[in-house]
Amino acid sequence: MTENKSKKETLPRVGFYICHCGSNIASMIDVLEVQKYAAALPGVAVSREYKYMCSDPGQEMIAKDIKEHKLERLVVAACSPNLHEETFRKAAAKGGLNPFFFQMVNIREHAAWVHEDKKSATEKAKDLARAAIARVRFHKSLDKKRVAVDPNVLVVGGGIAGIHAALTLANAGKKVTLVEREATIGGHMAAFDKTFPTLDCAACILTPKMSAVKSHPNITLWTYSEVSKVEGYVGNYKVTVTRKPRFVKEDLCVGCMECIDACVFKEPKFKDKFNQGLGKRKPVYIDFPQATPKVVLVDPETCIQLKTGKCKQPCAAACDRKAFDFNQKAETKELQVGAIVLSTGFKTYDVARSPQYGYGRYPGVYTALEVERLVNASGPTSGEVVLRDGTHPKAVGIIHCVGSRDAKTNKWCSRVCCMYSLKLAHLIKEHSGAEVYNFYIDMRAPGKAYEEFYDKLLGEGVHFIRGRVDEVTDWAMTPEEEGKLVLRVEDTLAGFVRRIPVDMVVLSTGLEPQPDAQEVRRRFNIGCGSEGFFQERHPKLAPVNTFTDGIYIAGACQAPRDIPDTVAQAGAAAAEALSLIDAGFVELEPNTSHIVEEECSGCKTCVPLCPYSAITFDEAKKKATINEVLCKGCGVCAAACPSGSIRQNLFEDDEIFSEIEGVLAK
């Protein structure tokens, strides 16, 4: 009936621009042919090609044309809109055209780069151009909505990344809430003894930052807590945090630890997580002396009072500040923040997946993290390298790439193992004087002063054997091997199989995403890469941004990463958050939906479809309405409205129908 009526009306004047992108596009698409083709399409007033449309001269050309040729619409065929849509909208605005009278055609990522036949790639480019030109006619003049940004920030994860990000933001005068799942901040770094390659003591450089967090007036520190819910949108997030009960009042405890001495368990009896189970703790405990906050907690799994309710509670008695509260319950808190920094860290590879290395079967086999505690002055052995059987190792073998660079387990290089293996080699030698053998595939020491550190160890007489260890066994073939752990390995430099007898084996485990990375990313509505680490918005140009505005990532939750890089990234994430906050407002894409009141029959179909409760039913008018600030522009309601009474800006039916016709019409 009224179909395609608009076609017969006089068409708005379209300017079409196609980009060579150097040779990126031009090498696979006949740019001139497309430019000529577009020139002949109805409504096209100007059609040009240019080497780099995104360059200043390119944008200038557009702005100039808009004025001179009275262009009413703009189409640019170049790269992905995810990259340069904003650029060309600005160019349009410069020329005095509403930026939304613009449509971008992706002929680089979606054509030039993925096809091998120039002819068909060019045809595709024509089709896409034709569709955009057909569609842009229906575009309307739109404005971006501005919404204020809440200046407060949430940092999730209190490892070195979270600590650094929180301090950076707090020092800039922002109110920061730092949420940490464990009872103390510090993360993995707090468990380390020294840090490579400088060998400065981890505690010495970390603890000042930890206490700075605790004492900073702008930082609220919530440990033993987890984010359970995130609502809202960039600049205006509502976050729900669950605080697990410590059974000790945080504000009253001063960390004197007299309760620990008083506990009915005279001796520490339970595996102590912080020391990787090498040490023992009591039901009432504190992870380590510098734990922050320095507040004890009670473990409900092992505390007699909490398990049976029948305990004399000497701990509580010993506390003159009456900090104990065995009835403490988990509490939920709500926060309003404008930006969120995720620095949830990593998990080390589970060595049970590599049974050939005998972990759990041979007491002499350790994971790298265990050894970190073993060589640590404040560790269970006070830094003395003592094996589980009480003996001191004379020879130690360090196996690199356990759970890294391996088709059977994890394909990726964990990036830190070579360096921390060198560090451990040095420390073990230093602490025990043992012979140390490193079994590596390739030695990767690409950081500042890293290669030099490797040299230094070569000088120290640490042995390096290039080859992936096949198995660790206690089967002795020779008298020398008796009572030893034997590492069987092909020495790929010497070209034969060797058996190296040692007393201690260290498995340099790789880094993996946190086991709950998937739930976490869903909670924060961001993506994960195929290996399970958080997905950055762009691998090179937006490494700490995510696809959800206002949510940034830092540290090893994004990929395996060492301390210097992690801290640098945390700074970057903080800076991104600051630039968002200090702008004071965000401009929201105007691709929201709206209901044409006089067309709405009030059938309510759309109301339950909106995940953001942006659609409400006006009982007085008996019609539905959309709150365009809450609307995030998915368009589900527009697709569902049975009487076609909902329009989504930039994705109106006419626009999409004409785009469909456009790609197909020949």
Next chain:
Amino acid sequence: MKKYLYFPGCSLKGSGKAYEESFLAVCKALGMDIRELEDWNCCGATAYMSVEETKSYALAGRNLAIAEREDLDVIAPCSACYLVLNKTQKALKENTEIRRKVVNALKAGGLDYKGTVKVRHPLDVLINDVGLEKISKLIKNPVKGLKLAPYYGCQIVRPYATFDDQHDPVTMDKLMKAAGAECVTWPLKTRCCGGSLTGTVPEVGLRLAYIILKEAKKRGAGAIVTLCPLCQFNLDGYQGKIASKYESVDMPVLYFTQVLGLAMGLPGSELGIKRGIISAEAVLAGGGLR
């Protein structure tokens, strides 16, 4: 209770007779409904594969085809049979070309094969179908004081580790502990016993067998317990030669089914205890048995 078909293969009818006797006796004692596969033929063993691939698959495939008519799981106690039948099963599933040829060959013999048969090992069935709980209940006569070195050999965990760990298998250990025995921990559970090399390149084969025996002894085992007729044959049968070439080890090599049978109170005579070349009498007596 589930029904099974039993594929003996040549060994259990010959050198591994004791394995068959003890295996069937144990099944009987456990009340398992198990029946020998009718008209079965040689599995082709591991050697044939490398000579005549397709034919070897057809040879083994015939057994699968016969089994499929009954639609029951097949238990293959011999490691070689177990491996070959599984390999064939896999090849027929994944390689359409081979399946076409083999099925044609079978058709010529009035048979067909869809690929539904499951080939299983006694350990798998005892642990996962019967269950340790039930077995423990039937242990009338635990073999206290018997210290065993459980030896699995290469074929049931390589290349397919379907029911146990490839590097450190434990199912047999569990059964032996249930039987009241003590198990030494040792790293050679799946190391090569010498296989056919004992016959072809004795200097190598004997050495490999010797390594196993010696290590078991060193770890204080009174006997090796195994599940593979060839391993049993190598380790038990060549001890004389080994004694003359290296040293006398004098280590009885039993089948796990024998130990299980004894623990369940079955008479040694039904379990072929006496068939071993190195007599187990002494150790078993030490274990307070018979």
Next chain:
Amino acid sequence: MPDKPKVAFYWCASCGGCEEAVVDLAEDILKVVAAVDIVLWPVAMDFKKEDVEARPDKSIVAGFINGAIRTSEQEEWVRLLRKKCQVIVSFGACANSGGIPALANQFQKESILKYVYDDCPSIDNPGKIRPQTECVDEGRTLTLPELRNVVRSLDQVIDVDYYLPGCPPTPKIIMNAVLALLSGKLPPKGTVLSPEIALCEECKRKDSKPADLALTEFKRPHQVLIDPEKCLLAQGLVCMGPATRGGCEALCPGGNMPCTGCFGPTTRVKDQGAKFVSSVFSNIAPKEEAEIDAVLDGIPDPIGTFYRYGLSKSMLRRKLN
């Protein structure tokens, strides 16, 4: 006295209900008859084709044509009327969008003929004789119209000026149309002479519709005792109301029957069935494919349900083969 404006009524593939609708104008029809000169109305008066052909072109003010177009004869007639009439009004669902006859677009012509003349249990046709478009009998050539393979809406054959929706159109909207014509106050060409708002707007059950239907099953009217007050969709019945143009004042829901969509979609919607599917099924309860399918099974004949009156004007027009 100047002669009264001439009007013509014609019917194509239709049930006669639209003719009834005209009669249903009751005493109003007298006004109409008084105001106009009816020059063609096969159901009521005896005019022949020659009579119409004899009239000068455009001499008839308005032609009201109901029924879908599926034979050559209907095409001849409507083309003729197009010539003789100033204004052609597509009258009723069948003319507008094919209506019930258009459900035949789910079948090939041959399969229909085969059933009707060979297979139908009530047929006695041993010679398997089929009607011929032309046969010679005693030297005289007899002809029959050709049955087309595609059932068409009126506007798929001739140019149409206005549309009166409904199966049949209600007296009220007919009267409004006639008065508009007589008064000469005509809306733009192509207008559908009925409100542009969906039926829910005028449905008495509207307020009883919950926002979130989250349906777990669909029922058919004969399977349930229908609550006379409550929204029919909320009762798990397929009510096309939300995707159907209003104007009938929700007659069917008023009569305790779900809307089946005879007024067609609003002008903003191109394909009534697809749009209805988009709306109702977005919101059914299950998330797993199997569970979703179980709910969909409650609708054994989707095409017949969602395109009951509109298959000719659906985007796909007919079953491919």
Next chain:
Amino acid sequence: MSEQFEPKIVAFFCNWCTYTAADLAGVSRLKYAPNARVIRVMCSGRVDPQFVLDAFAKGADGVLLGGCHPGDCHYAEGNYKTLRRMRMLTRMLKDMGIYDGRFRLEWISGAEGDKVKSVINDMTKKVRALGPLDLPGKFKNWDKEIEELEAQVNKGDKDKEAVHAG
């Protein structure tokens, strides 16, 4: 050279997962068939079944709809709405003679550039095997049956005009 049929596939990709995956495929220089024409929507939930029908009616041989994996929708649940609608649409298409393979719904996350490649290649191959759908052509053919008569009538008019002229 032999002219093999090149199907036209219209692909509706959601901005956050599948469109991004297609960008990733590009950045990774994966090579795939040039038959798909991508139309970007913010969420697969924006895709109205009318769009799919229209694409076929306007000449598409296949229609591909790409969204985030269930549970991963950038808009929480949009893809479930898509799934439900499209399950029904698929049934309707079948009833109208457009069979499986011509319309396809795929979940492709932003990290699955390789899946964009494999899906488009696979669909191109399968639709090529199905042959052209060409609804526009079919519509023309269907209407041939009424053209003859139309021509006669028009001719009739011409004759008259001639007479008047004479």
